[in-house]
Amino acid sequence: MTKRIEFLRITENKRINKDLFTLELSGSERIPEMKPGQFVQAKIEGSPGTFLRRPFSVHDVNYPQNTFKLLISIAGRGTEALSKLVNGDLLNLIYPLGNFFTLPKKGQRILLVGGGCGIAPLLFLAKYLKSNDFIPDILLGFRNKERIIEYDEYSEAGKVFLTTEDGSRGTKGIVTEHPVLSSEGYDVIYCCGPESMMKAVVKYCRQNRIECEVSLENLMGCGIGACLCCVVETVKGNLCTCVDGPVFNINDLKW
């Protein structure tokens, strides 16, 4: 897939909750084909302290409308500047970057596990799986009910299960404590979320011999494999999260 550098126009900036918002972007040219797990590197204007681009997973793609969405968590001044963009503003992106989740085999039972802002690539993945005749279950974990994001769209692609750490909605606890994990006997788990959550899921998958891919969000410099800053330790040595990932099969990770 050829990478591009271009300006996209903001067509919607929607606040999800205190920390999260989505940006919908529209291309003046036809947007390229993208796959779930891939990401963009956004140039941040209006934040003098922000020097490098910021990576964001592709959250949702609408080819007929020539738009796609990013789900962004306000984590610092750079993302705060992005949260202030309004319709018509331009955002410079390098995209599409990185590898993508691999499709399961026919007949495999699939679970998507996401937490916090890490659910970003999972909506795109859920829809992509559905369009390829797979019906995934989707397990979403949040700290409390204030942090939950609306998941109606996820429900269209598969059955959604919910956990909150304080039990204010859904099942109380963390994702790996949800009973659906053991009752359904999944063959494949796709996971993206905070590192602690992903590590718990990886441990669960290893113990139960479940195939698993995780999407990592290491600190990145360039996003195109030039700076070698975003490496993760794997059985093949240090690999760049930006070009060899962000999606890794857990058999390759030294976690």
Add this chain to the structure above:
Amino acid sequence: MVKLDFSIGDLHFKNPVLTASGTFGYGSEFDDFLDVSRLGGIIVKGTTLEPREGNAYPRMAETPSGMLNSVGLQNKGIDYFEKNIYPVLSKYNTNVIVNINGSYIDDYVALAERISRLEKIPAIELNVSCPNVKKGGMAFGTDIGTLREVTSAVRAVCSKKLIVKLSPNVTNIVDLARVVEEEGADSVSLINTLLGMAVDVNRMKPSLSTITGGLSGPAIRPVAIRMVWQVAQAVNIPVIGIGGIMTAGDALEFFLAGASAIQVGTASFIDPLASVSILEGIEDYLNNKGFSDIREIVGYINKSH
């Protein structure tokens, strides 16, 4: 047509915009964005005798107008380079220069011998200024005696043009540049990164796994320009300016201060097209100012007009 070419001895460069080692991969990372052959040259990722995994993550931290890195020369070693990377590099119609690194002088010598046998590599950049490796690296470039020894040893076996990349982490860079010239280097490039450090206040730990790292980006540019200005007046070999060049204007500061060429580094991370934009901007500037040859502005501020 403005003349943009420059030479190191009899090695000709079509223009003076090169890309800095460690910031441009092996060129192919940028193929989707620009025609690498438009550049005067590329200095590929630092290469060592043996493969190196580099330092542990985290190896990067964003800082005001720049970044710290402690990649630690991650590369697959010279054997892999010769077999798998070198054949691909020859597709570029530009000067491909290899940056070499070692823990011992013998490593540098062995690497220089190997690279000297590669027909399509016209020059070596001797990296005696990497701040991110435990052994060697910057140690070679901050001590005059060691710098003399390594430069002399490499010169003896290097049949290619020899560029020595200088460290800014010294008291007087001019002394080091003079030594390098005396020992037969064909050019000096400066500056490598400045030794720096940042602390992650939330985690209450150093931001980098190695604690200290190399600072690059616009934050270091004034230091780089000062050093280029000093060195250019002290040596008779071409000086290649490096340090926080983001725009053509930044690059022109280096030329006016005495650089014969420049390397674009960290800018390529943020704008993969930076090197080509800078090249075009330099040409526009010369046209607008009525110069016909970039040589007319090299060291311009040091001459009486």
